Amino acid sequence: MTATEHAHLVGNVTNERDQPMLSGLFTPLATESDDVALEVTGDLPAGLSGMYIRNGPNPLFEPRGGYHMFDGDAMLHRVVFGDGQPVYRSRWIRTSALEAEIAAGRSLYGGLGGLHLPSRKEVGTAGAIKNPANTNIIEHAGRFLALYEAAPATEVTAELETVGLQTFGGQLTGPFTAHPKVDPRTGELHAFSYLSEPPFLQYHQIDSSGELVRTVDIELTEAVVMHDFVVTENYVVFVDSPLLMDLESALNGGSMFRWEPAHGTRIGVLAHGEDEVRWFQTEDAYVNHFWNGWVEDGVLTFSGSVLTGEAYSTSENSAMTTEGAQADPGTPTRFSVNFSSGAVLQEQLDDLGGDFPRINEQYLGVKNRYRYMVAFSGVPDVIGHFDTVVSYDDLSGERATWFAGPGMVVGEAVFVADPEGDNENDGWLIAVVSPRGLAADSLISDSLRSDLVVMDARDVAAGPIARVHLPERLPFGFHGGYFALRAADS
Numbered sequence: 001m002t003a004t005e006h007a008h009l010v011g012n013v014t015n016e017r018d019q020p021m022l023s024g025l026f027t028p029l030a031t032e033s034d035d036v037a038l039e040v041t042g043d044l045p046a047g048l049s050g051m052y053i054r055n056g057p058n059p060l061f062e063p064r065g066g067y068h069m070f071d072g073d074a075m076l077h078r079v080v081f082g083d084g085q086p087v088y089r090s091r092w093i094r095t096s097a098l099e100a101e102i103a104a105g106r107s108l109y110g111g112l113g114g115l116h117l118p119s120r121k122e123v124g125t126a127g128a129i130k131n132p133a134n135t136n137i138i139e140h141a142g143r144f145l146a147l148y149e150a151a152p153a154t155e156v157t158a159e160l161e162t163v164g165l166q167t168f169g170g171q172l173t174g175p176f177t178a179h180p181k182v183d184p185r186t187g188e189l190h191a192f193s194y195l196s197e198p199p200f201l202q203y204h205q206i207d208s209s210g211e212l213v214r215t216v217d218i219e220l221t222e223a224v225v226m227h228d229f230v231v232t233e234n235y236v237v238f239v240d241s242p243l244l245m246d247l248e249s250a251l252n253g254g255s256m257f258r259w260e261p262a263h264g265t266r267i268g269v270l271a272h273g274e275d276e277v278r279w280f281q282t283e284d285a286y287v288n289h290f291w292n293g294w295v296e297d298g299v300l301t302f303s304g305s306v307l308t309g310e311a312y313s314t315s316e317n318s319a320m321t322t323e324g325a326q327a328d329p330g331t332p333t334r335f336s337v338n339f340s341s342g343a344v345l346q347e348q349l350d351d352l353g354g355d356f357p358r359i360n361e362q363y364l365g366v367k368n369r370y371r372y373m374v375a376f377s378g379v380p381d382v383i384g385h386f387d388t389v390v391s392y393d394d395l396s397g398e399r400a401t402w403f404a405g406p407g408m409v410v411g412e413a414v415f416v417a418d419p420e421g422d423n424e425n426d427g428w429l430i431a432v433v434s435p436r437g438l439a440a441d442s443l444i445s446d447s448l449r450s451d452l453v454v455m456d457a458r459d460v461a462a463g464p465i466a467r468v469h470l471p472e473r474l475p476f477g478f479h480g481g482y483f484a485l486r487a488a489d490s
Contacts, residue, residue: 011060025436025476028058037085042466051080056477057134061107071111074134076160091160093133096126115250135178136479140189141210147178168212181231184362194226230293230302232365238268241286282344291357294367300337305330305355329353356412370425385409391460400461409436416482429455448473
């Protein structure tokens with residue numbers, strides 16, 4: 001279906017309950033956009049020829065109760081770079097749950113902000129738990145997969161049209177991580193599922209053609225929350241933390257997630273091709289996202305952003321409080337696991353609070369030098385409202401930062417490798433920068449619009465070398481990626 005044939009959806013969110021996660025930068029867009037040519041300030045690199053796609057929540061209908069940003073229907077935002085002006089397009093992902101709501105003309109599901117399980121009569125085969133498909137998007141084996149960890153993957157096209165569930169031949173019909181990893185050496189996709197019932201965790205190995213070749217059941221003692229994991233050349237690594245799922249609490253109006261220190265924290269290491277996990281005890285830590293990991297001289301090293309669990313409270317508006325944001329800004333942390341002694345060392349890497357770590361993904365699983373994240377320049381007041389891009393050189397120990405400006409929020413900074421480059425940091429960082437409040441309070445003074453900024457990854461402190469001006473303000477979003485153009489896309 002072409003852009004002109006696409007049947008556009010129109011949202012009707014009015015935020016009747018004055019919920020913070022539907023206002024300010026969380027305000028959803030009401031319409032989709034078709035192939036808008038974009039103005040650029042600065043000079044786009046000649047090697048930037050591909051498409052950036054970002055996923056994030058954008059509810060179509062007024063929520064039936066309390067709303068949390070994890071609940072919102074997915075909207076994909078795409079910017080295509082090539083000859084001429086960049087071009088922008090946006091689309092809702094039309095999951096079976098959203099299609100049921102479209103047919104009803106209203107919201108049928110409650111989410112993490114107010115759990116409600118609709119009847120089969122209301123939603124048909126879409127299921128009682130909504131799959132918004134709103135967290136991430138990857139490409140593997142020629143397919144684009146939109147991801148939400150409590151549901152199967154959803155396939156979309158490069159044009160952002162919805163194909164449907166990707167269950168790998170009907171073998172993966174339940175939860176599927178939002179952060180699978182593509183091994184750049186083999187093309188394999190490594191993934192996992194955390195579950196509400198035993199065995200509570202499964203690991204999946206998918207070959208380069210997209211066929212599921214292996215699933216390993218991993219027995220845990222309780223239903224834990226596990227948003228991300230680590231893949232090295234020869235191992236996959238899981239962190240079993242005190243952040244637990246609590247469905248009973250959610251059904252009674254409380255939080256879906258509970259921090260339980262008595263559960264403890266341990267690191268599980270599974271060698272490729274094996275079935276037995278080796279566990280290492282460590283201090284309590286929930287790692288929201290990881291940079292990378294590798295093994296050298298019998299020591300497993302990995303790093304990520306550690307949270308205390310406060311950010312995952314889903315009681316209504318909890319993440320919008322200053323107290324909640326300050327309790328969990330995200331602490332960059334390195335873990336070192338000695339395979340011989342069993343000792344685990346945790347080391348704080350920076351005083352800056354931040355998250356959404358990224359690397360040059362060609363270095364996934366091997367020792368790398370450069371890391372990137374987005375951070376808070378000062379004391380945070382809303383979880384996720386980062387205003388600073390950070391780069392780290394782990395060889396020299398240098399840190400470089402770029403502040404997006406007063407009243408501005410910067411999203412995940414995606415690394416794009418320079419096709420002509422030879423070094424790990426030869427490339428660019430791409431991130432969405434948006435005004436969080438009124439236009440008068442931001443650097444985008446003429447309207448509430450977002451920019452897609454492009455930075456030289458070798459000189460983050462210099463700031464953007466180009467700003468691509470988007471036609472509207474993109475709501476707060478989660479993860480995305482940069483993908484090569486196919487002939488049909490260009």
